[in-house]
Amino acid sequence: MDIYLPIAEVSVNWPVLVLLGAVVGFVSGLFGIGGGFLMAPILVFLGIPPTVAVASQASHVVASSTSGVISYSSQGAVDYRMGGIMALGGALGAIGGVEVFRWLRLLGQADLTVAVSYLVFLGAIGSLMLHESLTQIVRQARGIAAPRKERRRPMWLYGLPLKVRFPKSGLYISAIPPLALGAIAGVLSAIMGVGGGFILVPAMLYVLRMKAGVVVGTSLFQIIITTAITTVLQAGRNQTVDIVLSSLLLFGGVVGAQYGARLSGRFRAEVLRALLAGIVLLVGVYMGLELFVRPSDLFAIAPGIAD
Amino acid sequence: MQAPTPPPPALEAPSPDRSAGTGGTLRVAAALTNARVQVDSSFRGASIVLYGAVFNPTDAPADVVVVVRGPDGPVRLVRKTRQAGVWLNSRPVLFEGAPGFYMTASTRPLGEIANFGELRRLGVGVDHLRIAAPEEARTVTRYGVRDVVVSRLGEDYLDWRRAVIRLREAAALYNSDPAGVRFVDRGLFRAEVELPAVAPTGRYDAQVWLFQNGAPVSVSHLTLTVEKVGIERDIYAFAHERPWSYGLLCVLLAAFTGWAASRVFRRS
Numbered sequence: 001m002d003i004y005l006p007i008a009e010v011s012v013n014w015p016v017l018v019l020l021g022a023v024v025g026f027v028s029g030l031f032g033i034g035g036g037f038l039m040a041p042i043l044v045f046l047g048i049p050p051t052v053a054v055a056s057q058a059s060h061v062v063a064s065s066t067s068g069v070i071s072y073s074s075q076g077a078v079d080y081r082m083g084g085i086m087a088l089g090g091a092l093g094a095i096g097g098v099e100v101f102r103w104l105r106l107l108g109q110a111d112l113t114v115a116v117s118y119l120v121f122l123g124a125i126g127s128l129m130l131h132e133s134l135t136q137i138v139r140q141a142r143g144i145a146a147p148r149k150e151r152r153r154p155m156w157l158y159g160l161p162l163k164v165r166f167p168k169s170g171l172y173i174s175a176i177p178p179l180a181l182g183a184i185a186g187v188l189s190a191i192m193g194v195g196g197g198f199i200l201v202p203a204m205l206y207v208l209r210m211k212a213g214v215v216v217g218t219s220l221f222q223i224i225i226t227t228a229i230t231t232v233l234q235a236g237r238n239q240t241v242d243i244v245l246s247s248l249l250l251f252g253g254v255v256g257a258q259y260g261a262r263l264s265g266r267f268r269a270e271v272l273r274a275l276l277a278g279i280v281l282l283v284g285v286y287m288g289l290e291l292f293v294r295p296s297d298l299f300a301i302a303p304g305i306a307d
Numbered sequence: 308m309q310a311p312t313p314p315p316p317a318l319e320a321p322s323p324d325r326s327a328g329t330g331g332t333l334r335v336a337a338a339l340t341n342a343r344v345q346v347d348s349s350f351r352g353a354s355i356v357l358y359g360a361v362f363n364p365t366d367a368p369a370d371v372v373v374v375v376r377g378p379d380g381p382v383r384l385v386r387k388t389r390q391a392g393v394w395l396n397s398r399p400v401l402f403e404g405a406p407g408f409y410m411t412a413s414t415r416p417l418g419e420i421a422n423f424g425e426l427r428r429l430g431v432g433v434d435h436l437r438i439a440a441p442e443e444a445r446t447v448t449r450y451g452v453r454d455v456v457v458s459r460l461g462e463d464y465l466d467w468r469r470a471v472i473r474l475r476e477a478a479a480l481y482n483s484d485p486a487g488v489r490f491v492d493r494g495l496f497r498a499e500v501e502l503p504a505v506a507p508t509g510r511y512d513a514q515v516w517l518f519q520n521g522a523p524v525s526v527s528h529l530t531l532t533v534e535k536v537g538i539e540r541d542i543y544a545f546a547h548e549r550p551w552s553y554g555l556l557c558v559l560l561a562a563f564t565g566w567a568a569s570r571v572f573r574r575s
Contacts, residue, residue: 002349004347006535006538006540007543011504059561062562062565063562063565066564067565067566067572070569106399108385108396108399109396112395112396228562232551232555235550235553235557236551236554237550239547244542247560250565254567258572291394294389294394295394297470297477298387298388299384299387299470300386300474301384301474302383302384302399
C-alpha cells in the first residue's frame with residue numbers, strides 16, 4: 001500500500017494520506033476553514049519534508065475550499081466584492097511570502113520561522129476564541145443574557161480613503177483594511193501552508209464586523225485565490241509541489257469537506273467555535289514545543305540550494 | 308569510536324597494480340544482480356545482491372570489503388544553540404561534497420582487516436570516507452544568503468563531520484556492516500546493498516577490495532545506476548523543466564476536484 005512520491009522523494013502509505021485528507025477535509029467543512037494549519041504538522045510528522053508539505057497541501061486547501069464556496073454560494077453567503085479585494089491583497093502577500101520563505105530556507109531558519117508562526121498565531125487566535133466561546137456557553141447555561149455588544153466598528157475603518165460599498169456584508173468602508181487582511185493571509189499561506197481562515201474569520205467578525213452569515217463563505221473564496229497563487233508560485237520558484245501527494249490528500253479532502261459542511265448545521269455556533277479553538281491551540285502549542293524542548297540531535301540538515 | 312584524527316586525504320588512492328596479474332595470483336571478481344535500480348511509484352527501497360569470487364592459490368586467508376558510494380552532493384547543516392531559553396539555528400555550514408549514499412560490508416570488522424593508515428589512505432569505512440572540504444574556511448554568498456564553508460583545519464570540523472555521518476546513518480543512507488560479506492562456498496561470497504527509499508538517484512560506484520595481511524591486493528570496480536522511471540520520472544521532469552505550467556496544472560486539478568465533488572454530492 002506504499003507509494004513513492006516523485007517530488008518529496010519518500011515512500012508513504014497512501015491510504016493513510018487519503019484518510020488524513022478526509023479527516024482534515026471534514027474538519028474544514030465543519031468549521032468553514034481551509035484546514036491547512038492541521039495538515040502541515042501531520043504531514044511533517046509522517047516524514048514528508050516540511051517545505052514539500054507546506055507547498056503541496058496548499059492545493060488540498062484549494063480543493064476543499066472550492067467545494068465549500070460552491071455550497072455557500074448557492075445559499076447566497078459569499079460576498080464576492082469583499083472576497084475579491086481581499087484576494088488581491090492575498091496575491092501580493094503570497095508573492096512576498098514565497099520570496100521570504102525561499103530566503104529563510106537558504107538561511108536555514110525556515111523550520112524555526114514556521115514553529116514561531118504557529119505558536120504565535122495559533123496560540124493567540126486559539127486562546128481568544130476559546131475564551132470568547134466558553135464565556136458565551138457558560139452564560140447561556142446559566143441563563144444570563146449576553147451583555148449588549150457594542151456594534152460600533154473601530155472609527156479608523158471610516159477614516160481611511162478608497163471607500164467601497166459592500167452590500168452583502170452590510171458595510172460601507174475603505175478597501176484598505178480588507179486588502180491588508182488579505183495580504184497577511186497571503187504571507188501566512190506561503191510560510192505556514194495555511195489558507196489563513198483562522199485569522200480572517202475572527203478579523204472579519206470582530207474588526208470589520210461583517211454580517212456573520214457571509215463571513216465563512218467569503219473567507220473561503222479569498223482562500224481559494226490566495227492558495228491557488230501560492231501553489232503556482234511554490235511550484236514555479238521552489239519546485240516543492242508534489243502532485244501525487246496533493247492528489248491523494250484532495251481526494252479524501254473533498255469528500256470529507258462535504259460531510260463536514262452538512263454536519264455543521266447541527267451544532268450551535270459557539271460550541272463549534274470552542275471546539276475549533278481547542279484544536280487551534282493544541283496545534284500551536286505542539287508546533288511551538290520544538291523551540292523549547294532540547295533537540296535529540298543538536299545538528300540538523302538544512303535544505304540545500306538545489307532542492 | 309573515532310578518536311581525534313587527522314583529516315582524510317583529498318587524493319584518490321591508486322588501485323594496487325598487483326590486481327592486473329593472471330592465473331595464479333590472488334584476485335577478486337564481482338558482479339551485481341541488478342545494476343539498474345528503477346524508482347517507480349511502488350519503490351520502497353531496493354536490496355541488491357553483490358556476489359563475487361576470490362581466486363586464492365594459497366591457503367593464506369583473505370578478507371573482502373565492499374564499498375558502495377552514491378553520487379556526491381553538497382550538504383548544508385545547522386547547529387541548534389540555546390539562546391534565552393529558546394533553541395535557535397546557527398548559520399548554515401556547507402560541506403562541498405559528501406556521498407549521498409555510503410555503505411561498507413566486510414568479512415570482519417574493518418579495524419581487524421587493515422590498519423588505520425591503510426583504511427584512511429583508501430577511504431574505506433564511514434570513519435574514513437572522504438567528504439570534500441577546503442583547507443580554509445570561507446564564506447560563500449548565494450542568493451544573498453551567506454554560508455560558511457566548513458574547513459578541514461577548523462577546530463570544530465570533526466563535530467560537523469560526525470554530524471553528517473550520524474544524520475545520514477539515521478536515515479539509513481550510511482551504513483557499515485562488519486559481517487555483511489558472507490562466504491557461501493569456498494571462494495564464493497555475497498553481500499547485500501540495501502538502498503532506502505530516500506536514496507538519491509544517480510550513478511553509484513561499488514568497489515570490492517581484497518585484503519591480505521592488512522594490505523589491499525586486488526580491487527574490482529562496479530557501477531550501479533539508480534534512476535526514476537515511468538510516471539515518476541515524467542512528473543519529476545515536468546515539475547523541474549516547466550515549473551509554472553506544472554503549478555497551474557496542480558491548481559486546476561484541485562479546483563476541478565473540488566467542483567466535481569460538490570456536483571456529485573448535490574445530486575445524491
